Amino acid sequence: MSGNGSHRHPTLGAYFGVFVTLMALTALTVWAAFQHLGIWNTPVALSIAVTKALLVALIFMHLRYSPRLTAIAVAAAVAWLAILIVITVSDYLTRAWLPIYAR
Amino acid sequence: MSTPAVIDTQSPPARRVHYLNARYGVASWLLTVDHKRIAILYLIGVTFFFAIGGIYAALIRLELLTPPGDVFLSETYNKLFTGHGVMMVFFFMIPGIPGVLGNFLIPLMIGAKDVAFPRLNLLSWYLFLIGGLTALWAVVHGGVDTGWTFYTPYSTVYSNGWVVVTAVGIFIAGFSSILTGLNFLVTLHTMRAPGMTWMRMPLFCWGMYATAIIQILGTPVVAITLLLVAAERLFHLGIFDPAQGGDPVLFQHLFWFYSHPAVYIMVLPAMAVISELVTAFSRKPIFGYRFIAASSVAIAVLSFLVWGHHMFVSGQSVYAGLVFSILSFMVAIPSAIKVFNWTATLYKGSVSYQTPLLYALGFIGLFTFGGLTGLMLATLGLDIHVTDTYFIVAHFHYIMVGGTIMGYLGGLHYWWPKISGKLYPEYWSRVSAWVIFIGFNLTFFPQFILGYLGMPRRYHAYPAEFQVLNVMSTAGASILGIGYLIPLVYFFWSMRYGKDASDNPWGATGLEWQTPSPPPTENFPVTPQVTGKPYDYLTAQEEVAVG
Amino acid sequence: MADAAHALAGESPPELQHHFVDLEAQKEASSLGMWVFLVTEILFFGGMFTAYVVYRASYRAAFEGASNLLDIRLGAFNTAVLILSSLTMALAVWAASQGKKNRIVVFLSATILLGAVFLGVKVIEYSQKFEHHEVPGPHFVVPHGLPRQAEMFFSLYFCMTGLHALHMVVGIGLLSWLIARARRGDFTTRYNTPVEMVGLYWHFVDIVWIFLFPLLYLLGRHTL
Numbered sequence: 001m002s003g004n005g006s007h008r009h010p011t012l013g014a015y016f017g018v019f020v021t022l023m024a025l026t027a028l029t030v031w032a033a034f035q036h037l038g039i040w041n042t043p044v045a046l047s048i049a050v051t052k053a054l055l056v057a058l059i060f061m062h063l064r065y066s067p068r069l070t071a072i073a074v075a076a077a078v079a080w081l082a083i084l085i086v087i088t089v090s091d092y093l094t095r096a097w098l099p100i101y102a103r
Numbered sequence: 104m105s106t107p108a109v110i111d112t113q114s115p116p117a118r119r120v121h122y123l124n125a126r127y128g129v130a131s132w133l134l135t136v137d138h139k140r141i142a143i144l145y146l147i148g149v150t151f152f153f154a155i156g157g158i159y160a161a162l163i164r165l166e167l168l169t170p171p172g173d174v175f176l177s178e179t180y181n182k183l184f185t186g187h188g189v190m191m192v193f194f195f196m197i198p199g200i201p202g203v204l205g206n207f208l209i210p211l212m213i214g215a216k217d218v219a220f221p222r223l224n225l226l227s228w229y230l231f232l233i234g235g236l237t238a239l240w241a242v243v244h245g246g247v248d249t250g251w252t253f254y255t256p257y258s259t260v261y262s263n264g265w266v267v268v269t270a271v272g273i274f275i276a277g278f279s280s281i282l283t284g285l286n287f288l289v290t291l292h293t294m295r296a297p298g299m300t301w302m303r304m305p306l307f308c309w310g311m312y313a314t315a316i317i318q319i320l321g322t323p324v325v326a327i328t329l330l331l332v333a334a335e336r337l338f339h340l341g342i343f344d345p346a347q348g349g350d351p352v353l354f355q356h357l358f359w360f361y362s363h364p365a366v367y368i369m370v371l372p373a374m375a376v377i378s379e380l381v382t383a384f385s386r387k388p389i390f391g392y393r394f395i396a397a398s399s400v401a402i403a404v405l406s407f408l409v410w411g412h413h414m415f416v417s418g419q420s421v422y423a424g425l426v427f428s429i430l431s432f433m434v435a436i437p438s439a440i441k442v443f444n445w446t447a448t449l450y451k452g453s454v455s456y457q458t459p460l461l462y463a464l465g466f467i468g469l470f471t472f473g474g475l476t477g478l479m480l481a482t483l484g485l486d487i488h489v490t491d492t493y494f495i496v497a498h499f500h501y502i503m504v505g506g507t508i509m510g511y512l513g514g515l516h517y518w519w520p521k522i523s524g525k526l527y528p529e530y531w532s533r534v535s536a537w538v539i540f541i542g543f544n545l546t547f548f549p550q551f552i553l554g555y556l557g558m559p560r561r562y563h564a565y566p567a568e569f570q571v572l573n574v575m576s577t578a579g580a581s582i583l584g585i586g587y588l589i590p591l592v593y594f595f596w597s598m599r600y601g602k603d604a605s606d607n608p609w610g611a612t613g614l615e616w617q618t619p620s621p622p623p624t625e626n627f628p629v630t631p632q633v634t635g636k637p638y639d640y641l642t643a644q645e646e647v648a649v650g
Numbered sequence: 651m652a653d654a655a656h657a658l659a660g661e662s663p664p665e666l667q668h669h670f671v672d673l674e675a676q677k678e679a680s681s682l683g684m685w686v687f688l689v690t691e692i693l694f695f696g697g698m699f700t701a702y703v704v705y706r707a708s709y710r711a712a713f714e715g716a717s718n719l720l721d722i723r724l725g726a727f728n729t730a731v732l733i734l735s736s737l738t739m740a741l742a743v744w745a746a747s748q749g750k751k752n753r754i755v756v757f758l759s760a761t762i763l764l765g766a767v768f769l770g771v772k773v774i775e776y777s778q779k780f781e782h783h784e785v786p787g788p789h790f791v792v793p794h795g796l797p798r799q800a801e802m803f804f805s806l807y808f809c810m811t812g813l814h815a816l817h818m819v820v821g822i823g824l825l826s827w828l829i830a831r832a833r834r835g836d837f838t839t840r841y842n843t844p845v846e847m848v849g850l851y852w853h854f855v856d857i858v859w860i861f862l863f864p865l866l867y868l869l870g871r872h873t874l
Contacts, residue, residue: 023733029868042869045864049864061853066681084700092707
């Protein structure tokens, strides 16, 4: 066991499998974009994107085989970005609720 | 090795090799990867930019001696307070304690030979320097007049100053901050000596860890925001310009998402220093170690949830304002917990009122006072009346000067023997501590009153009835300036004429005191093994077995 | 462990930096360091994603209409190219862990080639926009039938894809450096950390595009 092989690695088959899946998901998202899904278009596109990102992160980037601290760091980044987006957007969404400012 | 019966006073003592004299020459400093030398490089850099920020402050207080705007044009005055804010925030406060004390101490405190990425550490210093010199270029060529907050669309469309250059300088320095935080985070996770669990780590390291979290998660957002401001200015994009459909409030959201946590980048390291000082100078284990450690991390997390309290009058939704207000109350709690624990540490301790502790006591008092005014400002209804007045200016100066700078100076004095191998003169250090304390309060307390009475900030003229308080403030600033010059003089003096320091002049616990003063380049000839609790003053000394 | 044997023999491996106890610790630190750097990149791009979310919500019709002006075939092609480049990058890392010098160079070169193709397509797309007066600024002409705020879409388009492209250029530079080192024989079964670290960076740049593609190219197609 080499000093460098401190974690298990995906197999070659896993790499190719993920590649094929990513291509298929890309085709799927393009097809879904043209469908009239109403308010569901965006959530569908984002879900597919998140799935693709997870595949790249977990398998290509070995996140699945990395120490837990790494996953915590990534989760923190996503959470912090969510804080930024959600709170900023909630400002815009709630402005009309009480239009008493700027008199 | 036997002790000679007769002390040989004739031949010169064998010169011990340490990090300062291990190698000579400019190149050995400018290309160093030794964290201790990099700390000295930061010390020189931040002192230089502090001086520039201080000159700006002097010019501001000069103008404000008299009610009319009779020294500078208003446009020039705008450049003065912008330069003061930019220089002080981005090139002194943010890099200061992490760059100087963090770099010097973290590897020593955890028993490591260096930080995780020494070359990245040097790069951090160069980025800091280049960023600072870029901003200085803008200063010299006419400055920026937007305020350090760069609100749009003034900064992106209407200002005639060197906005892009300054923004680029801050951007570069921001990457310095990110890389320093990254380095410290990885160092603390992966390079602690055997036996040093998280709960045995000095609280200074916990504070720096929490700071690193903020540097890593927050700075990139202001980085991209400044890039967008530059892009908008250069390419007329209109992302934040209402004339092109942009929203200036969006700029403020993005800007303050970093800039509020940034104030905790400025204060957490100082709190980290205070934790070390109160325990060393009361010769007692710190009270509530776990609470202080946890509160540092809590501050880092909560600090990201309150940025809207800078935007209460921006047109932001009132409901968002209410939520930000209550969260701002909550972020005060972990800070208060620290103050309680420090006080409890001092209580019934064997207190020694040496200079570092004088600064620590100054910090505790002034930070508490400033923090309480922060609660006043978190109160939405009250903030509406005092926003953009001198009340705000006084509040943040109490924290940043009364707090952070006192922590910085206290830490600098405490660890000076370790850094330089020399002792500073205790009499003059106490004199300057008092001069700084008096000068500080005389400068900034009147500003609370001025703000409450309605004097706006960033104005170079004011109604005549405010003059007395302004004169007091300027007088205080002069005293404060003298107070800062005295340590500059005696620290230099001590390097040449100061008494040699022993390994542990304070008799304190901590691995940094187990190496010689100054330490050898590799810090520890053999990696220490840690077995005891931190701050173990009640047993004879911390058990450190060198194995 | 092989390194322990080396240490007992009095030699430390040449790749071991002096402040680390062993190669294992060094690799652990390098890996954590690169991941933390990617965390900062998530927040860095994230600021622009925030602007995107805010303006798309405010100017829905303008954004959907402007998005439909982007060439979906080129966008989808580029997405496929980047995904393939991620595969070749992963294979380069795999080859490095085996110490197979020639395969490392082949896979790294393929990754560079695919990256260059991606950038070439972006050049084509950018010049098309230039011709159609879709570049924001003084020469922007509001596309026929769209609200004025279409310009905001293009501002974000150029900023986001531009920053992404810049990251790809840096990535190609890093890959070239890796090829030089690989040909020198630097990467063995014992030590291939630089390849893994650049791999992490490259995959991250791919992930950013995985989000940019639907958000910029696909958001308005359902209105067609």
